[in-house]
Amino acid sequence: MKEVKDYEQLTAYLKDHQIESVFNERLLPHLSLYHFDKGEIICSQGDPSEYLYVLVKGKVKIYTTSAEGKSLILSFKTPLEVIGDIEYIQGMDMINTVEAVSAVSMIGVHYHWLKKYGQEYTPLLQFLLDIITRKFYIKSNASNFNLMYPVEVRLASYLLSVSFDESDSQFKGQLSTSSLKDAANLIGTSYRHLNRVIQQFCHKGLIERGKEFILVKDREGLHTLASRNIYEYEYLNER
DSSP states (O other), X not given: OEEEOOHHHHHHHHHHTTOGGGSOTTTGGGOEEEEEOTTOEEEOTTSOOOEEXXXXXXXXXXXXXXXXXXXXXXXXXXXXXEESHHHHHHTOOOSSEEEESSOEEEEEEEXXXXXXXXXXXXXXXXXHHHHHHHHHHHHHHHTTGGGGSOHHHHHHHHHHHHHBOTTOTTOBOOEEGGGHHHHHHHXXXXXXXXXXXXXXXXXXXXXXXXSSEEEESOHHHHHHHHSSOTTSOOOTTXX
């Protein structure tokens, strides 16, 4: 994580995402702009939660880990998304792990300042209410829903999510072959079965597997197979 001392860029993000009114004049001096590199962990499940982050650029991956050490991907998120909102309201540790899929920019503010200057500020409270209810809407419609899909659909959706970022045309991610075991855990299948499906995708010309990376060769073909990206849920009433 790197703090970026660029107030003009910070205010530009606030304007671009139409959230200037969310933070009052007393909170604005305490906002910071942070940059996370691809693959960097933004927050980890079970860690103390101290900051509210607003995702303003890039894509993040959200996943949970069971007591047995098994991980399961929950979703991928693009702007505008908030991290640490439920934890702030409930006063609890981080619920999930959040990882940068591409280069990510976030506006962060410490809970101390939120409690001091925003606890009774209606626009901020309304913003958090909107974000949190959206999350519960998505969860009520999609909790464990991805496990109902065959591995072929889950892998196609996963590859689309980790390989492309619609907000950054320059981002052409690759799936490292060294991370295939993690990928199998995240989409809820065995490493052996994942390899069989990868071989099927290679035969169909959807992907190409090298020694170090898996490259997407037919993006539209993956879209057709996935039908919809089950890891990037849409909300009916976006802001």
